[in-house]
Amino acid sequence: MALVTKAGRPPSALRAAWRxxxxxxxxxxxxxxxxxxxxxxxxxxxxxxxxxxxxxxxYGHWLRTVGAPVLHHGWALWALRLVLLAAVAAHGVSAYQLSRRAARARPTGYVHRRARTGYATRTMRWGGVILLLFLVWHILDLTTGTAHPGGFEQGRPYQNVVDTFSTWYGNAVYLLAMGAVGLHVRHGLWSAAQTLGAGSPARDRALRAAADATALVLTAGFVSVPVAVMTGVVS
Amino acid sequence: MRLTLRVWRQRDAGAEGAMATYTVDGALPDMSFLELLDTLNEDLLLRGEDPVAFDHDCREGICGACSMVINGEPHGPERTTACQLHLRSFRDGDTIDVEPWRAAAFPVVRDLVVDRSALDRIIQAGGYISVPTGSAPEAHATPVAKPDADRAFEHAECIGCGACVAACPNGSAMLFTSAKVNHLNVLPQGAPERETRVLGMVAAMDEEGFGGCTLAGECATACPKGIPLPSIAAMNREWLRAARRTAG
Known part of the structure; x- marks a missing residue:
């Protein structure tokens, strides 16, 4: 709409895209x-x-030595951590800004309310916040050991995992968070496909099935560990 | 039929509004929802009260003027416009809530009437094609493949009623904008402005204060013309393509 003037520099494409x-x-x-x-x-x-x-x-040890001898001990892991930190920050900042924008877009709500959309879709925002809080606890519990029940030992992840899942709250927090992961991925993966333009009427069922399957396999895989500790399969 | 209506009453844009309760006797199952409001307004006029203001024009489901949220659903329980919704969709003795479209970009003018010119401004930002002036071009000069023609027509069905915005939990206009973008972008006639159209219309949509899309899918459920949800993905594809081209 706006007329492009020769004098001013137009905003960079990246800036315009972010806006x-x-x-x-x-x-x-x-x-x-x-x-x-x-x-x-x-x-x-x-x-x-x-x-x-x-x-x-x-395996835990290998994660720190991967890339050696080119890379120093732990460098590959730290590189991955930085990438993930950037991803969490970018995801969170965008989500926060879009949520604020959505709230501003409907200042007055409807008097007649009804249940809208699916559970996974409705819980994306708070589910995301829950996952962020879980992430903080999870790192303090099993990476730094600050919030670990019992004696945390660096380099002995097997024992640390068994310790955590031998407490009722460790299991409760973890199982709740894994449920949230499943729901988040269920809507998130399908949604990402739509945002990146991969969606089409012909592919819709396949994309939904792929997102559901990924969410299910992911959650089942994560949940199997505390269940194994609780039932004594892993001890 | 005896129906109880709870209708949003608001004198003007600046006034406080509230739901007001009315009872309409003698409604018939074959009446349209707008005829129910006509009946109510006749009663109100005879009693010396202000009639309920609502938008309406063609009353045959093609103009998109009749905008109202009925029992929490834009255009009510049937997948059509409010003018084509009939009272047979309700039961005798029902209480029905009627509210205006709710969005910051659609300010309430009075009662159920909202200002939807934000959608017009999105159209102005790219919902057109450039054609040379003169006599009409020969119809077969530019061949259009049948699947493309079908896709264009599917999106051209959008009547711009704004139900998608009213239904969206984020107050987003993505389904409307995607219908307009896809309609022209799949046609050879729309090719010269393919990039500027999608970039301009999406920028105008954001400028108007609509929310972002979370792919909740409420819009496609509410759309009286059946614009499908994957149309949004198709517009995202166009937008990403245009953004890459203008950047590179």
Whole structure:
């Protein structure tokens, strides 16, 4: 609409994209996919707990030595952590700004309220906040050991996992958060496909099925570890 | 039929509004919802009260003027416009809530009437094609493949009523904008402005204060013309393509 004047520099394409709601959604989709990729790798790593403490602890050690001797001890892991931190920040900032915008777009609500949309869709925002809080606890519990029940031992992740899931609150918090992950991924993955333009009437059923399956497999994989500790399969 | 209506009454844009309760006797199942409001207004006029203001024009479901949220759903329980909604969709003795479209971009003018010119400004930002002046071009000069023509027509069905915005939990106009963008972007006649159209219309949509899309899908459920939800994905695809092209 606006006439482009030769004198002023037009805003850069990236800036214009970030100002747009579709641009922010694109940031959310890409950062979400980065985090989902991490979760898939994470759950695969978690399942190594079923092969015993030696293999699980060795896997934890490998995460720190990967890339050696080119990379220094732990550098690859820290690089991954920085990427994930950037993804969490980008995802959170976009979500916050879009939520504020949505609230401003409807200052007066309807008198006649009715249940809208699916549960997974409705819980995206608060579910995201719950996941962020879980993330803080999860890192303090099993990465730094600050909030770990019992004696936390660096380099002995198998024992640390068993410790956490031997407490009722450790299980409760974890199971609740994994439910939230499943719901978030269920709507989030399908949504990301739409935002990135992969959706079409012909592909819709397949995309929904793929998102549902990913969410289910992810949640089942994560939940299997505390369940295994509770039932004594892993001890 | 005896129906109880709870209707949003608001004198003007600046006034406080509230729901007011009315009872309409002698409504018939074959009446349209607008005829129910006509009946109510006749009663109100005879009693010396202000009639309920509401937008209406064609009353045959093609103009998109009749905008009202009935029992929490834009255009009510049937997938059509309020003028084509009939009282057979309700039961004798029902209480029905009638409210205006709710969105910051659609300020209430009076009662159920809202100002929807924000949608017009989105159209002005790119919902057109450039054609040389003169006599009408020969109809077969520009061939259009049948699937493209079908897709264009599917989106051209949008009547701009704004039900998608009214239904959206975020007050987003993405379904409306996607209908307008896709309608012209799939046609060869729309190709010269393909990039500027989508970028301009999305920028205008954001400028008007509509919310962002969370793909809740309420819009496509409410749309009386059946614009499908994947149309939004198609517009996102166009937008990303245009953003890449203008950047590179």
């Amino acid at each position: 747009s709601t579709i641009g922010k959604k694109t940031v959310m989709a890409v950062s979400g996919l980065v985090m989902l990729g991490f979760l898939v790798a994470h759950v695969a790593g978690n399942l190594k707990v079923f092969f015993g403490s030696e293999e699980f602890n060795a």
